[in-house]
Amino acid sequence: MTLSISLFQNQLKRIDSSKMFQGLVISVIIISALLIGAKTHDLPTQVITVLALLDMGITIFFAVEIVIRYLASDSKKQFFKNGWNIFDSLIVIGSLIPAGGSGVLLARLLRVFRVLRLVSMVPELRLLINALLKAIPRMGYIALLMFVIFYIYAAIGSILFSDINEFLWGDVSISLLTLFRVATFEDWTDVMYETMTVYSMSWIYYITFIFFTAFIFLNMMVGTVLEVMADEHEIERAKSHGESADGGEPASRAQIEQLQAQVLELKALITEKNKT
Incomplete structure (x- = not known):
């Protein structure tokens, strides 16, 4: 049972880290942004119906995507320690709010913020x-x-x-x-x-x-x-490059030479002490 769960998690990790999946997510985010802009125009009823179905499909896709990322993480607590994961989760949960009744305005506003998920998906952003x-x-x-x-x-x-x-x-x-x-x-x-x-x-x-x-x-x-x-x-x-990422600056040549000189002095002191 544990082995099957581990294999399933590894499969989800491969999906989550694949460039094809990342590209698909970015493409859906862009489509979502275009969909938001299209809804601001005066469109025929048939087009509005198609856009509503497309919006529902995008919402379901985002929900599935965030679940995949959550299940693929090694530590569930560590998943929510990442600010970007919290941000994405809030956007997705907000998009699941029904668009009917008094929540129409809130649901539309939260769907607008789905465009910001592009920031969390692109490392440079x-x-x-x-x-x-x-x-x-x-x-x-x-x-x-x-x-x-x-x-x-x-x-x-x-x-x-x-x-x-x-x-x-x-x-x-x-x-x-x-x-x-x-x-x-x-x-x-x-x-x-x-x-x-x-x-x-x-x-x-x-x-x-x-x-x-x-x-x-x-x-x-x-x-x-x-x-x-x-x-x-x-x-x-x-x-x-696998170096320390604690925020410290890389050592300069002068600092390295100073450290080497201190090591040589220490070595000379140890040698002199051994002779005595």
Whole structure:
């Protein structure tokens, strides 16, 4: 009995790890995404019926696929320790909610999220998401500093320019929205020229603000994400080569030479102690 269960599990593992099965899952996810888009159009009744049957088939396929992955795992507890497995399970379970009655809107929304399963199925996309999630804490400090700069400039703008255009600079909260418009370069010159009619040197206010936000802080954000992505790529490379993947950086040549010198010194001390 145990042998038959083991053979069955090995067969499921081969199915789960096969490129053909992975490609089939990705294809069904793409079809599901196209199906969601098709339902937003005004279609004949016959087409809607066919799409409903196709959607039911996709839901059943995803349920079978997640069951195969669950049964193929060596440890059932370990299966749910993987965040991507939990994510896929929640999406599949949500898709099984009946689309009738008061749950129509909820069921349709959960079916939309099935498209996100493409992220969990493609390793490169998982790497990008993992890097983004790990970069969020570092980006949070940069965002906090950006908010401080935004708030200072918003207070200054509200004090100086509220009499010129109360709609744009009436208070700090409105000024923050205006500065966001400036930071995204959405017709920001119109805002600048309006204030320059009263304060001819107000261009300094906008240029310095754009310099801080668009050129410094946003580049710091990009640099943080790239740094974390480089670390993630190094971890994946270490795993693929069977090296330690504890997040440590590979030893440099100088570190290796230093370690070799320490070993030689230790060897010389041991030799000298043996002679005495």
